Amino acid sequence: xxxxxxxxxxxxxxxxxxxxxxxxxxxxxxxxxxxxxxxxxxxxxxxxxxxxxxxxxxxxxxxxxxxxxxxxxxxxxxxxxxxxxxxxxxxxxxxxxxxxxxxxxxxxxxxxxxxxxxxxxxxxxxxxxxxxxxxxxxxxxxxxxxxxxxxxxxxxxxxxxxxxxxxxxxxxxxxxxxxxxxxxxxxxxxxxxxxxxxxxxxxxxxxxxxxxxxxxxxxxxxxxxxxxxxxxxxxxxxxxxxxxxxxxxxxxxxxxxxxxxxxxxxxxxxxxxxxxxxxxxxxxxxxxxxxxxxxxxxxxxxxxxxxxxxxxxxxxxxxxxxxxx
Amino acid sequence: xxxxxxxxxxxxxxxxxxxxxxxxxxxxxxxxxxxxxxxxxxxxxxxxxxxxxxxxxxxxxxxxxxxxxxxxxxxxxxxxxxxxxxxxxxxxxxxxxxxxxxxxxxxxxxxxxxxxxxxxxxxxxxxxxxxxxxxxxxxxxxxxxxxxxxxxxxxxxxxxxxxxxxxxxxxxxxxxxxxxxxxxxxxxxxxxxxxxxxxxxxxxxxxxxxxxxxxxxxxxxxxxxxxxxxxxxxxxxxxxxxxxxxxxxxxxxxxxxxxxxxxxxxxxxxxxxxxxxxxxxxxxxxxxxxxxxxxxxxxxxxxxxxxxxxxxxxxxxxxxxxxxxxxxxxxxxxxxxxxxxxxxxxxxxxxxxxxxxxxxxxxxxxxxxxxxxxxxxxxxxxxxxxx
Numbered sequence: 001x002x003x004x005x006x007x008x009x010x011x012x013x014x015x016x017x018x019x020x021x022x023x024x025x026x027x028x029x030x031x032x033x034x035x036x037x038x039x040x041x042x043x044x045x046x047x048x049x050x051x052x053x054x055x056x057x058x059x060x061x062x063x064x065x066x067x068x069x070x071x072x073x074x075x076x077x078x079x080x081x082x083x084x085x086x087x088x089x090x091x092x093x094x095x096x097x098x099x100x101x102x103x104x105x106x107x108x109x110x111x112x113x114x115x116x117x118x119x120x121x122x123x124x125x126x127x128x129x130x131x132x133x134x135x136x137x138x139x140x141x142x143x144x145x146x147x148x149x150x151x152x153x154x155x156x157x158x159x160x161x162x163x164x165x166x167x168x169x170x171x172x173x174x175x176x177x178x179x180x181x182x183x184x185x186x187x188x189x190x191x192x193x194x195x196x197x198x199x200x201x202x203x204x205x206x207x208x209x210x211x212x213x214x215x216x217x218x219x220x221x222x223x224x225x226x227x228x229x230x231x232x233x234x235x236x237x238x239x240x241x242x243x244x245x246x247x248x249x250x251x252x253x254x255x256x257x258x259x260x261x262x263x264x265x266x267x268x269x270x271x272x273x274x275x276x277x278x279x280x281x282x283x284x285x286x287x288x289x290x291x292x293x294x295x296x297x298x299x300x301x302x303x304x305x306x307x308x309x310x311x312x313x314x315x316x317x318x319x320x321x322x323x324x325x
Numbered sequence: 326x327x328x329x330x331x332x333x334x335x336x337x338x339x340x341x342x343x344x345x346x347x348x349x350x351x352x353x354x355x356x357x358x359x360x361x362x363x364x365x366x367x368x369x370x371x372x373x374x375x376x377x378x379x380x381x382x383x384x385x386x387x388x389x390x391x392x393x394x395x396x397x398x399x400x401x402x403x404x405x406x407x408x409x410x411x412x413x414x415x416x417x418x419x420x421x422x423x424x425x426x427x428x429x430x431x432x433x434x435x436x437x438x439x440x441x442x443x444x445x446x447x448x449x450x451x452x453x454x455x456x457x458x459x460x461x462x463x464x465x466x467x468x469x470x471x472x473x474x475x476x477x478x479x480x481x482x483x484x485x486x487x488x489x490x491x492x493x494x495x496x497x498x499x500x501x502x503x504x505x506x507x508x509x510x511x512x513x514x515x516x517x518x519x520x521x522x523x524x525x526x527x528x529x530x531x532x533x534x535x536x537x538x539x540x541x542x543x544x545x546x547x548x549x550x551x552x553x554x555x556x557x558x559x560x561x562x563x564x565x566x567x568x569x570x571x572x573x574x575x576x577x578x579x580x581x582x583x584x585x586x587x588x589x590x591x592x593x594x595x596x597x598x599x600x601x602x603x604x605x606x607x608x609x610x611x612x613x614x615x616x617x618x619x620x621x622x623x624x625x626x627x628x629x630x631x632x633x634x635x636x637x638x639x640x641x642x643x644x645x646x647x648x649x650x651x652x653x654x655x656x657x658x659x660x661x662x663x664x665x666x667x668x669x670x671x672x673x674x675x676x677x678x679x680x681x682x683x684x685x686x687x688x689x690x691x692x693x694x695x696x697x698x699x700x701x702x703x704x705x706x707x708x709x710x711x712x
Contacts, residue, residue: 025495051495057531062484062524069434069488072473073496089520096478097485104462105474107685141686141694165688194691241691 001184007177009151010040010116012185013158014078018048021076024162027054027063028080028116037082038118038177060090067113068097076112076162084119084171085128085299091136098167099142111167114158118174119147120212120262121294121309124302131299132263137169138240138272145240146193147171149214151181153237156189164193171239173212196243198250202232205256205322208247208273210236213260213310220315229319239269247273248280255286256325258318260310265293287325292318354558356604357584358574362632364640366579372587374579378646384425384578385638386656388417391441392635393660394450397667398440398457402613406671407457411438415576415608418634419541421445422581423509423603426589430471430498432508434486437475438541439511446472450663451670460677479512480519483538486510487525490534490592499535505593509537509585515546517562518554526566526600535592537585538563538600541575543607548620560602568598575603576634606632680705 004012018024026041026048032055035042045053056063060081067077081087087094094115101109121130138145144166148154154172161168191197199214200221207217214235221231234250236242251257257277259270270291277289292310300308359374360366366374395413402410413420420441427433427445435442440453447470455461456475463474476482490508493499498506516522517540529536542559544551555562563570569591573584581603588599606629610617642648683698684690 057524057527059520059524059527061521062528065481065484065521065524066488066491066528069485069490070492071488072467072485073489073492075492075495092478093481093484093521097476097481100462102688103682103685105467105685106461106464107688108466108468109474110688144687144691241693244692 001182003180004151004155004183005177006148006151006154006173006179006181007038007040009155009183010158010172011042011044012183013155014041014044015047016185017078017159017162018044018052021162023074024076024078025052025054025070026078026080027056027067029056029058029063029082031055031080036080038174040116040118040172040177041080060086060088061093064090064093064098064113064115068093068101068111071111071113072109078114078116078162081115081117083129084117084131084133087115087117087133094137094143094169095140099140102166103142110165112162112165113167114161114164115167115169116158117169117171118177119171120173120175121299121302121305122175122212124305126302127299130302130305132261132294134169134171134239135263135268138269143167143169143240144194144238145169145171146238147173147211148237149173149176149199149209149211149235151179152183153235155183155185157193157237160189160193171211176212176215179215191237194238194241194243196234196236196238196246198232198246199235200231200233202230203254204229204231205258205319206232206234206250206254207258207260207315207319208234208236209260210239212262216310216312217260217315220312220319223312224316224319227316229323231319242273242276244276244280247277251277251281252284255284256322257289258292258315258322259289260292260315260318262294262309264296265291266296268293287322290318290322354572356572356574357580358577359579359583360577360637360641362576362637364637364644366641366645369580372580372583374583378642378648381579381638381646382642382648382652384421384582385635385642386659387421387425387441387444388578388635388638389656390660390663391421391444392417393664394444394667395440397664398454399609399613401454401668401671402457407454407613408459409457409612409614411612412609413438413440415606415629415634416541416543417441418578419575419581419603419605422578423539423585423601426582426585427509428503428507428589428593430506431589432486432489432493432506433472434482434489434508434510435473435475436479436482436511436513436516437477438513439475442511443472446470448472450667451674454667454671455674458671458674460674480516480521480525483510483512483516483522483525484528487528487534487536490529490536491532493535494532499593499595502590502594505535505595507535507537507589507592509539509589511539511541513546514540514542514544514551514554514559515549517559526563526598529598530567533595533597535595536598537588537592538598539585539603540600541603541605543605545607545611545617545621547611547615548617550621558602560600563600568600570600570602572602572604575605576632576637578634578638605634
């Protein structure tokens with residue numbers, strides 16, 4: 001086994017998917033010779049050719065709109081949106097076309113499209129390069145939304161997403177692209193795509209997180225040990241749909257929950273989790289479900305992003321509050 | 326070259342001043358015409374219609390039948406049986422001419438007004454009504470007739486068509502003008518302003534995709550005239566994207582057929598996209614919810630009535646092809662029969678059940694949605710037995 005970064009794991013996953021199925025094609029801006037601005041598609045065009053690894057014109061609606069046509073023709077397009085904030089020109093195609101095609105055709109048309117979006121902050125980028133728009137997709141019937149938190153999941157989840165016959169928005173935690181882990185490509189994935197996983201078992205409270213916040217929450221849980229607290233950490237992995245069974249089981253055990261995400265506070269994934277946990281775990285709860293998130297401002301200039309983003313201390317502050325009830 | 330005379334700098338164009346040149350978009354610049362409004366055949370140096378009069382009789386039949394289907398649908402809306410209808414009145418030649426130029430393997434991406442093209446592709450007209458009656462959002466399988474579902478968001482389908490054409494390329498389905506495949510994307514003058522249409526032009530151009538962009542310039546985007554969309558004739562835009570554009574008399578079924586066939590051949594043989602601007606006129610309202618008397622003159626309508634796409638073929642067949650009244654009467658009778666069947670079929674369309682629609686949101690249903698469906702079923706069942 002070798003250690004592999006999260007970015008390279010996605011690259012390996014794409015490669016494996018393309019080798020398995022000649023209908024898988026990858027398309028996006030600068031993904032060919034350059035290998036994408038994060039090098040996630042590096043080497044793919046060289047090995048699979050320009051017909052399957054397509055450098056597109058710089059127009060996101062065009063990327064998704066032509067992917068719809070390719071899907072109608074029997075292909076399985078994997079579209080790269082270069083940065084989170086650039087997905088919005090494609091929003092109409094994603095919401096009105098990709099998400100609804102199966103429904104409006106009464107199941108006759110499938111849209112096996114994966115939309116990869118490097119997302120989230122913490123890399124000192126200029127505006128529109130650090131956003132977390134997952135709610136804007138998770139709210140849309142017909143779409144499925146996932147995010148990986150570690151390289152092993154990255155490798156398997158991208159392949160599982162590509163084999164899904166439903167359209168999937170795959171949020172990649174760009175600041176974790178260089179995180180490393182051992183990957184054994186011969187061991188099949190332990191979980192189906194739309195399952196959460198408990199990445200740290202605990203008893204006192206549950207941290208619910210995904211994507212870039214998984215590492216942050218695991219660090220917070222380790223730090224909390226010094227305070228005598230044993231925190232459970234759940235990597236949600238799937239946002240639409242949430243794996244509610246795993247969430248409920250954990251919260252019923254610990255009786256306290258803090259949702260952590262970079263996306264803004266209001267109407268975010270945490271809001272939905274709080275509502276569902278309240279409905280399902282009402283008599284088990286010792287405290288209301290709390291949220292540690294980005295603030296309800298546009299993503300700030302990067303010199304301030306450390307204050308904006310949830311970090312270890314803010315997560316622990318959230319834990320203090322949830323334990324205080 | 327003009328003489329260089331020192332002097333004051335040229336005046337800067339100010340927004341309140343008159344434009345440098347008047348808008349050209351709505352003027353009748355030269356177009357391809359093979360049959361005049363009076364029903365006379367004319368020659369064009371680049372485009373020929375060399376099929377026999379039987380074919381022209383077939384076009385006539387197609388146009389009369391789709392106009393009859395269309396008028397029945399409008400009547401159904403007026404009687405409350407459809408929520409809405411988008412009439413194709415006046416655009417029969419553009420749709421039948423282009424639709425009949427298609428080969429079996431060519432793929433069509435329509436807007437919501439391509440009832441004539443649907444007819445050519447063999448889509449049951451009753452299936453077109455479902456969307457407008459509110460019982461479904463497209464009941465046909467696009468694969469059955471190579472006719473994609475209607476697209477309501479204007480212009481979005483031009484990208485789908487381009488992507489599909491890129492798929493045809495990747496499947497090596499092009500390279501032969503007769504046996505190859507092409508894709509045709511329908512859209513209107515209003516949609517030509519959409520980003521998606523312009524992106525589709527760029528994609529098709531740089532990838533040399535086998536797609537024909539068929540723009541029915543019917544002069545009106547609901548209430549907005551063509552000169553709110555463009556200062557130049559639409560077909561000329563193609564030059565800026567790097568592929569040919571041609572304007573055809575969209576009320577001339579022969580010319581539309583010839584021009585579309587040539588563009589499709591070009592696509593099938595691998596020579597890339599073409600933009601066809603079928604210059605026509607929306608004789609009816611945008612949809613049954615619209616009121617054109619608020620924004621356009623009756624005399625324009627009278628002017629265009631003289632260019633009716635069906636009348637000119639009628640005139641040609643009567644005068645030059647020895648076709649008698651029996652032929653026309655039979656087609657009218659056939660139209661009435663189809664309309665009656667359409668009406669009966671429409672009234673018999675079963676009301677949909679919400680339960681059935683939960684299952685089509687996803688291929689693999691989510692537990693959350695299954696739960697909601699079960700709740701709905703239980704809730705609905707709680708009323709059973711009540712009057």
